Amino acid sequence: MMAGPGGIEAPAEGGPSRHVPVLLDAVVAALQPAQGQWIIDGTFGAGGYSRALLARGAGVIGIDRDPGAIETATAMAATAGGLLKPVHGRFGDLEAIAQEQLGGRVDGVVLDIGVSSMQIDEADRGFSFQKDGPLDMRMSRSGPSAADVVNRLKVGDLARVLNFLGEERQAGRIARAIEARRAERPFERTLDLAGLVLKVIGRAPKDRIDPATRTFQALRIFVNDELGELVRALIAAENVLKPGGRLAVVTFHSLEDRLVKRFFRERSEQDSGSRHLPDMALKPLTFVARNKPITADDAEIETNPRSRSAKLRVGTRTDAAPREARLAGLFADLPSLVDLPDAGA
Incomplete structure (x- = not known):
């Protein structure tokens, strides 16, 4: 079973592609790693990007919130001659991590957004709607789980999460059905929730994706605060990259890609302004960015179907001071895990 858009499962056309990093050659070409450089791999996973960067002489700070990924990184670091620094943490904190590990700025940052095929393959992680396991979905294995969200979130909040983060048109119906069923007994297993959806x-006869796809995507993004983490990582990368440093971001679904596209557009293009305000102050351009994303070619798609929906966006840091640390207006009025009602409330 493969990871499709946003790490969501899709039929494994062409066979398994576990551990295969998407758009590897394009990412390496974008980052231009070289001896003496340091690059942050903010989503270490199985280490595919990091291996390629190390092979070209660059040092790598490998960040991942998944303890299993850090075990892999630690084993790899033992043979990397001090050029791989594994860090168990969130890529939204990459600025603080770079300061702690290097005491300064870096030459590149790469982020591969979404859940990995490895995590989907492990039924006990709770990401899969086609394998029975605990309804978990926590990348870090800590904090509220997907079961906590499904069983405790108010029905209106749950509907908003499914609608915005999963782009699920039937979000209201699903949320109300969840509310009715959880009153009888709580949801604990993945196939239980998938069956209800x-x-x-x-x-639909012509629907190519499982009906539970969007619901599971929404819950996964919400449980792991994936969009919030991405915003924090983009802003941190702007702060930590040297002039000429490169930021490469691989996304798999429209929510992520729109966010990254907006970030690069705001940082690399001047507002057209208004003819009524000709003297308005121009903001410094902090990146030079491509207008179009890089996508996989037919050969890569054939060997790794997960790459079909992948988009790589790249920007090169200028010497301008960073912008203010925010990206306003990106999110709907969504609830927070911090405000999750207590059990039985």
Whole structure:
């Protein structure tokens, strides 16, 4: 089973591609790693990007919130001659991590957004709607789980999460069905929730994706605060990159890509302004960025179907001072895990 858009499962056309990093050659070409440089791999995973960067002489700070990924990174670091520094943490904190590990700025940052095929393959991680396991989905294995969200979030909040983060058109119906069922007994298993979604909305004859796809995507993004982490990482990368340093971001679904596209557009293009305000102050351009994303070619898609929906956006840091640390207006009025009602409330 493969990871499709946003790490969501899709049929494994062409066979398994576990551990295969998407758009590897394009990422390496974008970052231009060289001896003496340091690059942050903010989503270490199985280490595919890091291996390629190390092979070209660059040093790597490998960040991942998944303890299993850090075990892999630690084993790899033992043979890397001090050029790989594994860090168990969130890539949204990459500025503080770079300061702690290097005491300064870096030459590149790469982020591969979304859940990995490895995590989907492990039923006990709870990401899969086609494998029975605990309804978990926590990348860090800590904090509230997907079961906590499904069983405790108010129905209106749950509907907003499914609608915005999963782009699920039947979000209200699914949320109300969840509310009715959890009153009888809580959701604990992945196939239990997937079965309820199928019962509520059915399967369209021409629908290529499982009915539970969008619901599971929304819960995963919400549980792990993936969009919030991405915003923090983009802003941190702007602060930590040297002039001429490169930021490469691989996304898999529209929410992520729109966010990255907006970030680069705001940082690399001047506002057209208004003819009524001709003297308005111009903001410094902090990146030079490509207008179009890089996508996989037919050969890569054939060997790694996960790459079909991948988009790589790249920007090169200028010497301008960083912008203010925010990206306003990106999110709908979504609830927070911090405000999750207590059990039984």
